Amino acid sequence: SNNLEEENDRVDRVDRLTPLNIINLEEENPPVIQQNNITNLESYNEFQIANFVADNPTILNLAVALRESKNTLAGSSSTNKSLSIQNEKKSVDKNKKLLFQELKLLFLRCRKTNSHIFNSIISATHPHLKTELYRDEAKELRRECGLKMSDFRFKFIATLTEMADAYINNSEDTPEDYIGESWRNVLNLHLKxxxxxxxxxxxxDQKNLRNFVIESFKIVHEYKQKKSTRNPKDTIKNTLDYITINIKVPSSSGHNIVNNLNLEDLIK
Structure with missing residues (x-):
């Protein structure tokens, strides 16, 4: 008898889920479940709640719709975040590409660079760092600038060394005649x-660049002939900027960052 009464009480509790104000679909503005309602719901097990929902198709349909809506929002949020990261990466790549293009032009004007010059260029290619050049990102960019300029000097010397070897073996021309218009080929990477x-x-400006290549060639040639023991790379870097420092180097990108720099002030 007692067991039967307990079972009846349990069934009554399931039947009484309706007045617990889970959601009243009859109302125009169904109330949000308050904290006391949540406490009441927690007194029922999953089977009891599922049994109630199964007997009320409108609530079941609403639950399914809500679930799909939440999944859609979560997916949309994830997609937006992914797109944001991709756009940020594209922006970073674009800024760095511009930086390296401007460094190619810098080499035409000046080979003996410093952090002041690099900071001026970085501030223009990466505006968000303009007032925060102490940040690690800016430090890394300065390091990369130094490496790029060193690489440019190395390739420049390598090209002139090959030309000097050919000149020693085969030519009776003066260095000026030997270089001729080939100065454009020597500086092709930068002229692009x-x-x-x-x-x-x-x-x-073309005349000055030609003279720079000729004087650089003479330095390399003298070194190859053992008439000089000075490293050509250092000699060119330290002595020939005066020829080209004031030339105009309008950029193909239209940004004209290096073109507008007062390098004489920045290297003092």
Whole structure:
């Protein structure tokens, strides 16, 4: 008898789930479940609640719809985050590409660089670092700038060394005649970053770059002939900037960052 009464009480509790204000679908604005309702719900096990929902199709449909909506929102949030990361990466890559293009132009004007010059360029290519050049990101960019310029010098010397070897063995021309218009080939990597139309109209700047290549070639040639023991890379870096420091190097990108720098002030 007692067992039967307990079972009846349990069934009554399930039947009484309806007045617990889970959600009243009849109302225009169903109330949000309050804390006391949650406490009441926790007194029922999963089977009891599932049994109640199964007997009320409207609640079941609503639960399914809510679940799908939450999954959609979660997926959308994840997609937006992924797109944001991709866009940020593209922006970083674009900024660094611009930085390296401007360094190619810097080499045409100046080989003896310093952190002041690098900071001026970085501030323009990475505006978010303009007032925070102490950050690790800026330090890493300065390091990369130094490595790039060193690499440019190495390739420049390597090209002139090959030309000097050929000149020693086969040519009776003067260095000026031997170089001729090949100075453009020697500086081809850097001239690719320049605005061709504007540069071709600047004959004096072309003349200065040609003279720079000729003087650099003479230094390498003397070293190869053992007439000098000084490292050509250091000699060129330390003595020939005066020839090109004031030339115009309009960038093909149109940003003209290096072109607008007052390098004479920055290297003092």
């Amino acid at each position: 970053a320049i605005d061709k139309t504007k540069f071709e109209a600047a004959s004096e």
